[in-house]
Amino acid sequence: MSARWDWGVVAQVLPHLIEGLVVTLQAVAGGTAIALVLGMVWALLRRSSRRWLTAPVGLLVELVRSTPLLVQLYFFYYSVLPALGLAGQPLVTGVVALGVHYSTYTSEVYRSGIDGIARGQWEAAWALGLTRWQAYRHVILPQAVPPVIPVLGNYVIAMFKDSPLLAAIAVVEVLTRALSFGAEHFRYLEPLTMVGVLYLVMSSLSGRATRWLELRYAVTKE
Amino acid sequence: MASDDDEPIVRMEGVEKAFGDVPVLRGLDLSVRRGETVAVIGTSGSGKSTVLRLLMALDAPDAGRILLGGMDLWTRPDGKPADEAHLRKAREKLGMVFQHFNLFPHLSALRNVSLGPELVKGLKRREAESVAGRWLERVGLADKAEAHPAELSGGQKQRVGIARALVMEPEILLLDEITSGLDPELVDGVLELVHELAEQQSITMLVVTHRMAFAREAADRVVFLDAGRVLEQGPPDQIFEAPTEERTREFLHLTR
Numbered sequence: 001m002s003a004r005w006d007w008g009v010v011a012q013v014l015p016h017l018i019e020g021l022v023v024t025l026q027a028v029a030g031g032t033a034i035a036l037v038l039g040m041v042w043a044l045l046r047r048s049s050r051r052w053l054t055a056p057v058g059l060l061v062e063l064v065r066s067t068p069l070l071v072q073l074y075f076f077y078y079s080v081l082p083a084l085g086l087a088g089q090p091l092v093t094g095v096v097a098l099g100v101h102y103s104t105y106t107s108e109v110y111r112s113g114i115d116g117i118a119r120g121q122w123e124a125a126w127a128l129g130l131t132r133w134q135a136y137r138h139v140i141l142p143q144a145v146p147p148v149i150p151v152l153g154n155y156v157i158a159m160f161k162d163s164p165l166l167a168a169i170a171v172v173e174v175l176t177r178a179l180s181f182g183a184e185h186f187r188y189l190e191p192l193t194m195v196g197v198l199y200l201v202m203s204s205l206s207g208r209a210t211r212w213l214e215l216r217y218a219v220t221k222e
Numbered sequence: 223m224a225s226d227d228d229e230p231i232v233r234m235e236g237v238e239k240a241f242g243d244v245p246v247l248r249g250l251d252l253s254v255r256r257g258e259t260v261a262v263i264g265t266s267g268s269g270k271s272t273v274l275r276l277l278m279a280l281d282a283p284d285a286g287r288i289l290l291g292g293m294d295l296w297t298r299p300d301g302k303p304a305d306e307a308h309l310r311k312a313r314e315k316l317g318m319v320f321q322h323f324n325l326f327p328h329l330s331a332l333r334n335v336s337l338g339p340e341l342v343k344g345l346k347r348r349e350a351e352s353v354a355g356r357w358l359e360r361v362g363l364a365d366k367a368e369a370h371p372a373e374l375s376g377g378q379k380q381r382v383g384i385a386r387a388l389v390m391e392p393e394i395l396l397l398d399e400i401t402s403g404l405d406p407e408l409v410d411g412v413l414e415l416v417h418e419l420a421e422q423q424s425i426t427m428l429v430v431t432h433r434m435a436f437a438r439e440a441a442d443r444v445v446f447l448d449a450g451r452v453l454e455q456g457p458p459d460q461i462f463e464a465p466t467e468e469r470t471r472e473f474l475h476l477t478r
Contacts, residue, residue: 120324123280127318128338128390129310138337142328219328220372 009190013181017194020177025202027094027173028160034099035159036152039106043114044136046107065104070165073097077169094166102159109151113144146217153210157203174198229292231256231394231426232277237286238450239272246272248450249286254394259420259427261437261458264447265473270430271321273447274396277428278318279309290315291393314342317392321399323379325371325386331358331378332367335385342390357385361415377408384415394426402432409433416440434477438462446470 045057064072076097077090086092117140125135164175178191232254239247246269254260262270275281276288279295288295295312296304304312326334336354339345345353358367361381371379380400387395397416401409413433417440420427431437437444437458444461446454446469454467465471 118324120320120322121326123278123318124320124324124326124386126280126309127278127313127316127320128386129313129342130338131310132306134341138341139326143326220370 003189006187006190009185009187010194012185013178013191013194016177016181017174017191017198020172020174021198021202023091023171024160024163024166024173027091027098027163027166027171028156030095031098031102031159031163032156034096035102035106035155038099038103040110042103042107043110046111047114061104061107064101069097069101069162070168072101073165073169076100090166090169090171093169094163094171098159098162098166102155105155106152109148109155110144113148114140116147117144143219146214146219149214149217150210153206153213156206156210160202160206161199230254230289231291232428233287233289234273234276235287235289237276237288238284239269239276239281240284246450247276247283250447250451252445252452254426254428256393256426257424258442259429259440261441261444262428262430262447263432263434263437263444263473268447269450270447271398274318274398274428274430277394277396278316279304279312314390315393316396317387317390317394318396319380319383319387319398319400321403323371323376323383323403325379325382327371330368330370331363331374331382334371334382335389338386338390354385354389357389358382360419361385375408376404377412380404380408380412381415384412384419388419392425394428397427397429397431399430399432401436413440432477434462434474446473448473 042057042061046054046061048054073094077093081087081089081093081096121139121143122135125139130139163173166173167176167179174195178188178195181191182188230253232252234250234252237247237250237252238245246267250269250273252273262273264270272281276283277290277295282296290312293312293315295309298304298308326337329337332351332354335357336347336350339353340347340350343350355364355367358364361384363378363381363385366374366378366382369378371382374382380403383400400416401412404412413436416427416429417436419425420440429437429441439458441458443455444458445452446461446465446467448467448469454461454465454470461470462474465474
C-alpha cells in the first residue's frame with residue numbers, strides 16, 4: 001500500500017463518498033428534527049406542575065443520557081423498531097436513535113434558555129390572562145430559544161460526528177463507503193482523508209448556519 | 223338594603239404573607255369600592271407591592287381571604303382550591319402596570335398591546351392590532367407602534383405598559399410604583415396620563431406610589447401601610463394634613 005497521495009484515487013472515490021454523505025445528511029437531518037422537537041417536549045413536560053409527569057420524564061431523560069449511543073442503536077435496531085413493525089430499516093432506526101439520544105441534551109439546553117427568562121415576563125403574561133401554553137408560545141420561547149441556538153448548533157455538529165456509529169447497524173453512510181472502497185482497492189489514505197475533509201466542510205457549514213440563525217432571531221433585551 | 227354596588231370590588235381579609243422567614247403582610251384588611259382610586263403608601267418593606275401581587279395572584283397568601291367582586295381568588299365556587307382556569311378568570315378583572323415595565327422585548331409596541339386582545343379576548347389579529355393602535359394613540363405613542371421596547375425611552379415603555387393593561391378593559395387597574403424606574407423628567411407625563419385616564423374611565427385603581435403629590439392629587443383615599451397592616455387610611459387631605467398616627471406623621475415627614 002503506497003503512502004503517496006494520488007488525486008486519481010480521490011476522483012475515483014469521491015462519487016461513492018458523496019452517495020454516503022447523502023445518507024449521513026439524511027440521518028443527521030432527521031435526527032436533528034426529532035432532537036429539536038422531542039427535546040422541547042421533554043423540557044416543557046419537566047417544567048409541568050404535575051409531579052406524576054415530571055418524575056418519569058426526568059428518569060427517562062437521565063436514562064437515555066447516561067447510556068452510550070451505540071448501545072441505544074442496537075437496542076432500537078433489535079428491540080424497539082421490530083416491535084413497531086419497522087424491522088430491517090437501518091436508516092429509520094438510526095434517525096430515531098440519534099434523535100432520541102440527542103433530545104436528552106437539547107432538552108437541557110432548552111431548559112437553561114427558559115430558566116434564563118426573567119420572572120417579570122411570566123408575570124406580565126399571567127397579568128394579561130394568558131394560559132401557560134400561550135405564555136410559552138408567544139412570550140417565553142421566542143425569547144428563550146434564540147440565545148441557545150449556538151449550543152443547539154454544537155449538538156447538531158456532535159450528532160454529525162457520531163453518525164458513523166450508524167455503520168454498526170448497517171447504514172451505508174459516508175465512512176462505510178470509504179471503508180468498502182478501501183477494502184476493494186487496497187487504498188485507504190485518500191478515502192479516509194476525504195471523509196475527514198467532508199466532515200470538516202459540513203461542520204463548518206453548519207457552524208455558519210447556526211451563526212446566521214442566531215443573528216436572525218436575536219432579541220434585544222429591554 | 224344593601225345592593226350589589228355596596229359590595230366592595232376588592233376585599234382582603236386577614237391576609238398574611240411571608241417570603242421565607244420574613245413576614246411581609248400580617249393580617250391585612252383592605253376594601254376598595256367600585257370606581258375608587260386608592261393610593262397605597264408606606265416605607266419600603268411595608269408590603270405595598272405585595273398587596274398588588276397578591277391581588278393579581280402572582281403570589282398566594284399564607285392566610286386570609288381575597289375577594290374580587292365577591293369572587294374568592296383562591297377558592298373555586300365548588301369549594302376546591304383554585305386552579306389555573308379559576309385564576310385566569312379572576313385575572314380578567316384586573317390589569318397591572320409594573321415598576322420595571324416587563325414589556326415583551328421581542329415584540330413591537332403594537333404587538334405588546336395587541337397580544338392580550340388577540341389571545342385572551344379572541345379577536346382576530348387585524349382587529350386586535352387596530353384596537354391596540356387606538357390605545358397607543360391615546361397614550362401618545364401612535365408613531366412608535368412598530369418600535370421594539372429596546373428602542374423606547376423609559377417613559378415611552380411605561381406608556382406601552384399602561385396601554386397593554388388598559389386595552390383589556392380591566393375593572394381594576396393595579397399600578398406598582400410605575401414611575402420609580404423613570405427619569406425624573408418623565409415622571410410627570412406618565413402620572414398625568416394615569417390621572418387623565420382615571421378621570422375618563424370608571425375604573426377602580428390601586429396605586430402603589432412613592433410620589434406623595436400624586437397620591438394627594440389623584441387618589442380618593444390614601445392607605446398607609448406599616449409593618450404589614452393598614453395603620454391608617456382616609457381622604458388625602460386628612461392623611462396629609464392631619465394624620466392621627468405617630469408613624470404616619472414620621473413617614474410623611476421623612477418623605478417631605
